[in-house]
Amino acid sequence: MSANLREPDRPESRIQRQMRSMGERARRAARVMASVEPGEKNAALFAIAEALVGDSKQILAANARDLRDARDKLDDAGLERLELTPARIERMAEGLRQVAALADPIGGITDLNYRPSGIQVGRMRVPLGVVGIIFESRPNVTADAAALCLKSGNAALLRGGSESMHSNQAIAACIARGLRAASLPSDAVQVVETTDREAVAAMLDMPGHIDVIVPRGGKGLIEFVSNHARMPVIKHLDGVCHVYIDDDADADKAIAIAVNAKTQRYGTCNTMETLLVAESVAESILVPLARDLMQTGVSLRGCVATRRLLGTDVEPASDADWAEEYLAPVLAVKIVADMDEAIEHIERWSSRHTDAIVTENLTRARAFLRAVDSASVMVNASTRFADGFEYGLGAEIGISTDKLHARGPVGLEGLTSQKYVVFGDGHVR
Amino acid sequence: MSANLREPDRPESRIQRQMRSMGERARRAARVMASVEPGEKNAALFAIAEALVGDSKQILAANARDLRDARDKLDDAGLERLELTPARIERMAEGLRQVAALADPIGGITDLNYRPSGIQVGRMRVPLGVVGIIFESRPNVTADAAALCLKSGNAALLRGGSESMHSNQAIAACIARGLRAASLPSDAVQVVETTDREAVAAMLDMPGHIDVIVPRGGKGLIEFVSNHARMPVIKHLDGVCHVYIDDDADADKAIAIAVNAKTQRYGTCNTMETLLVAESVAESILVPLARDLMQTGVSLRGCVATRRLLGTDVEPASDADWAEEYLAPVLAVKIVADMDEAIEHIERWSSRHTDAIVTENLTRARAFLRAVDSASVMVNASTRFADGFEYGLGAEIGISTDKLHARGPVGLEGLTSQKYVVFGDGHVR
Numbered sequence: 029m030s031a032n033l034r035e036p037d038r039p040e041s042r043i044q045r046q047m048r049s050m051g052e053r054a055r056r057a058a059r060v061m062a063s064v065e066p067g068e069k070n071a072a073l074f075a076i077a078e079a080l081v082g083d084s085k086q087i088l089a090a091n092a093r094d095l096r097d098a099r100d101k102l103d104d105a106g107l108e109r110l111e112l113t114p115a116r117i118e119r120m121a122e123g124l125r126q127v128a129a130l131a132d133p134i135g136g137i138t139d140l141n142y143r144p145s146g147i148q149v150g151r152m153r154v155p156l157g158v159v160g161i162i163f164e165s166r167p168n169v170t171a172d173a174a175a176l177c178l179k180s181g182n183a184a185l186l187r188g189g190s191e192s193m194h195s196n197q198a199i200a201a202c203i204a205r206g207l208r209a210a211s212l213p214s215d216a217v218q219v220v221e222t223t224d225r226e227a228v229a230a231m232l233d234m235p236g237h238i239d240v241i242v243p244r245g246g247k248g249l250i251e252f253v254s255n256h257a258r259m260p261v262i263k264h265l266d267g268v269c270h271v272y273i274d275d276d277a278d279a280d281k282a283i284a285i286a287v288n289a290k291t292q293r294y295g296t297c298n299t300m301e302t303l304l305v306a307e308s309v310a311e312s313i314l315v316p317l318a319r320d321l322m323q324t325g326v327s328l329r330g331c332v333a334t335r336r337l338l339g340t341d342v343e344p345a346s347d348a349d350w351a352e353e354y355l356a357p358v359l360a361v362k363i364v365a366d367m368d369e370a371i372e373h374i375e376r377w378s379s380r381h382t383d384a385i386v387t388e389n390l391t392r393a394r395a396f397l398r399a400v401d402s403a404s405v406m407v408n409a410s411t412r413f414a415d416g417f418e419y420g421l422g423a424e425i426g427i428s429t430d431k432l433h434a435r436g437p438v439g440l441e442g443l444t445s446q447k448y449v450v451f452g453d454g455h456v457r
Numbered sequence: 458m459s460a461n462l463r464e465p466d467r468p469e470s471r472i473q474r475q476m477r478s479m480g481e482r483a484r485r486a487a488r489v490m491a492s493v494e495p496g497e498k499n500a501a502l503f504a505i506a507e508a509l510v511g512d513s514k515q516i517l518a519a520n521a522r523d524l525r526d527a528r529d530k531l532d533d534a535g536l537e538r539l540e541l542t543p544a545r546i547e548r549m550a551e552g553l554r555q556v557a558a559l560a561d562p563i564g565g566i567t568d569l570n571y572r573p574s575g576i577q578v579g580r581m582r583v584p585l586g587v588v589g590i591i592f593e594s595r596p597n598v599t600a601d602a603a604a605l606c607l608k609s610g611n612a613a614l615l616r617g618g619s620e621s622m623h624s625n626q627a628i629a630a631c632i633a634r635g636l637r638a639a640s641l642p643s644d645a646v647q648v649v650e651t652t653d654r655e656a657v658a659a660m661l662d663m664p665g666h667i668d669v670i671v672p673r674g675g676k677g678l679i680e681f682v683s684n685h686a687r688m689p690v691i692k693h694l695d696g697v698c699h700v701y702i703d704d705d706a707d708a709d710k711a712i713a714i715a716v717n718a719k720t721q722r723y724g725t726c727n728t729m730e731t732l733l734v735a736e737s738v739a740e741s742i743l744v745p746l747a748r749d750l751m752q753t754g755v756s757l758r759g760c761v762a763t764r765r766l767l768g769t770d771v772e773p774a775s776d777a778d779w780a781e782e783y784l785a786p787v788l789a790v791k792i793v794a795d796m797d798e799a800i801e802h803i804e805r806w807s808s809r810h811t812d813a814i815v816t817e818n819l820t821r822a823r824a825f826l827r828a829v830d831s832a833s834v835m836v837n838a839s840t841r842f843a844d845g846f847e848y849g850l851g852a853e854i855g856i857s858t859d860k861l862h863a864r865g866p867v868g869l870e871g872l873t874s875q876k877y878v879v880f881g882d883g884h885v886r
Contacts, residue, residue, distance in 0.1 A: 059804070063827045135827065141849065147838050149848045152826065156860055239860060260689075260861045281883030288885035375488070384879075397581065397878055398492045398564065409576050409881025418886070419578045419877065420570065431585055431668060431874040432689045433861040445860040448848065449826055450813075452838025454710030456717035457847070 043222060047230035050185060050218050051237025054158045057215035058183035062155050066132035068210055069178055073128040076206030077121035080171065083202050084117050090198035091167065098191045102165070110165045110192055120171040120199075123423070127175040130422040133440040134181040137449060148451040153444050155181035157239040160231050161425075162187045162253055164245030167195035173242070174203050174217045176425050180443035183216045185238060187231060189245070190223035197221060228252075235259040240443075242426050262438055264403075264429035266353050266379035267297030269411045272304040272370040272396070273313055274387035281408055282309075282386040283317045288410040289384070291324050295355045297427060298382050298404075298414040302350060302360040304370045310337055310363050318342075318361070326357045333363040350377040367392050371399050378402055380429050382414040403429050403436035472651060476659040479614060479647050480666025483587045486644035487612035491584050495561035497639055498608055502557035505635030506550035509600065512631050513546050519627035520596065527620045531594070539594045539621055549600040549628075552852070556604040559851040562869040563610040566878060577880040582873050584610035586668040589660050590854075591616045591682055593674030596624035602671070603632050603646045605854050609872040612645045614667060616660060618674070619652035626650060657681075664688040669872075671855050691867055693832075693858035695782045695808035696726030698840040701733040701799040701825070702742055703816035710837055711738075711815040712746045717839040718813070720753050724784045726856060727811050727833075727843040731779060731789040733799045739766055739792045747771075747790070755786045762792040779806040796821050800828050807831055809858050811843040832858050832865035 091112040098110055133153055140150030159182045163169040170186055177184035188196040200219035207214045220227050235258040242262045243253035250263050271289050273282045289300035305314045318338050329345040349360040364370045374383050384406035385396040393407045404414040416424025421439025428434040434442035520541040527539055562582055569579030588611045592598040599615055606613035617625040629648035636643045649656050664687040671691045672682035679692050700718050702711045718729035734743045747767050758774040778789040793799045803812050813835035814825040822836045833843040845853025850868025857863045863871035
């Protein structure tokens, strides 16, 4: 399998060798983890939670070192993401306990049916194997991602941002202690220690050692991982989400949903970035809605009809606006003739993350649900609900806008696969 | 989206332009197909079946031309695969009618539950979009694959082998007529007409136009597609399948299963290629089993212990034998100390297609099922059962040894995905 890691003629670098060795240990640990009983995994999760709380002082000291080193490199928002507090450590621990409380996803057999030949065929849910997670500055991802991988019977190779390296290592020490306390292989969760960027490239070039990669962070990271990974990637690049207010929308619901979808949080991937409004309700709904949005500090960029209706406070929108994920108090607005035009606009510009219709019309709601090809399609609800916790997955490793394997919020099930199991009594063909 | 097809500085070739245009038409057709009602799809399937039978003469004439052109290029087995007969055309038509009879996989909503927030969240099964199928000499794949793509609401781009080009085109004409008869877009199934190999390369370079590629044919084709496709591939490369005869195996069942798994057909991917036998039953089971196999014409390659037991009729096996997919009356045999050694051997050498244990011991059967990480894991049944029809999928587009998305035999469900659907009543976060 090591052949995957390097070209035949190029000697392996020190970092490549180190990553390959971690990959081999992860693979061995994954084999053990696949058959571990739920109680053992949960015992490890509780032991890790306890270690985190018990080691709070050391974790905070390591984090203080990261914060000091990062002072000149990160802006305030970045430093805020990097910072750990006793409350945040307690939340990490609580997250681990919550994952322990989830139903074990592994080993369940479904659809076990007798076939005409007499064999019984079913499907057993199994771990993927080794999950690689590459993330940026939030050190809590170390604990969160480790918990999900562990619970789903996978081994994890975690590579955090260089800014959070000391915090990550302090958390990693707690994870290793918890695994040992539950008699599980400590290689089941390994944190890459080097800050060398070559380690990321080496991970992406190890399809024999890593079964799936989950990048968590900014667009630059996700693009880099998608373009270079030689194994499947669970990812979403953009969140250009739409709300379409239909002719038969209830005005109060439409305004509440659009305001919430845009303003509850500006920086999240499920925030609305483009509002589509049916011509027939532009006057009755868009006018008061635009006032509410602008009062909250949202600036609008509109199509010609929107500017004609709302006036020149609204900047003109270009194609670049339809494609843009603002992640800011800015909203693109387009007045459309009808639902068909809205669906066409979504088909062309949506990033296929989350799109919603507001309507009381059952037939159009049904048609919108079928026609819009996005990971989440909503009727009369805010796009902000597109989230693993809101969907009841219990936890979320990320959101996928891909169609194969995992789509939408990805919980424990996204870290598993199903194999066929066949039972016979000496059956032959 | 056309940007996907070519490097910015290289001019698009005639074939690339042609393929891109087919891809764009497929994408448009896919949008229509996604919302088509089950009855319309079934009407098209029946109409295509009727057209095939009605056009038998033209299809046979086209096939005769292919056979004549291929006489010097293909061996007897190849010509046999290429040949169509009235009975084979009737079987193609019957296959279409059978696919029509399957439950429609699209639009079903599952797990629709209320969440604490009041929203209702479920998952709707949807088509993947555009499926590319690249296959070799069997012209019936044109009709089979078209049927599965159509039923699952996808558009299909089919590229058959150059040897079967005239047959494929005759079948394609029937498909187009059937689609038109059911008022479905004829671009929903397009058959690439050019025999230029550049067309395959162009298809693999169109991730914006083709959502998934299914290669069907020999190892060379599958490797080429896997190495060059820029979109996900549903494939299996090797079928190195194992049967392990455990200490507690029933001798009659073990012999029946091993003989069937090896000799029912030599050339299929689910044929056993390596037999593992627990030391304690080598004398009682392997000796009569080996006699049966050799009488059927199977030559054995064994480990040292096997040769000591069975004599020098058995050639010595090397590591190359453990890795080999013979697809021939040859079998590698290894005597192992116990199930753990068998599982280790499988872990190291299996292609993760199908592996079986023969045992009456419940605890070991359970352990084998959990520990063996293959697409199909069997207890007391012949590996030959690993097949979409035997598993009740109704039809099979291929078998996957990948873990993500589809695993094992791939039927209609493997050509679909699930999106989240959310219903609210004006709900906001």
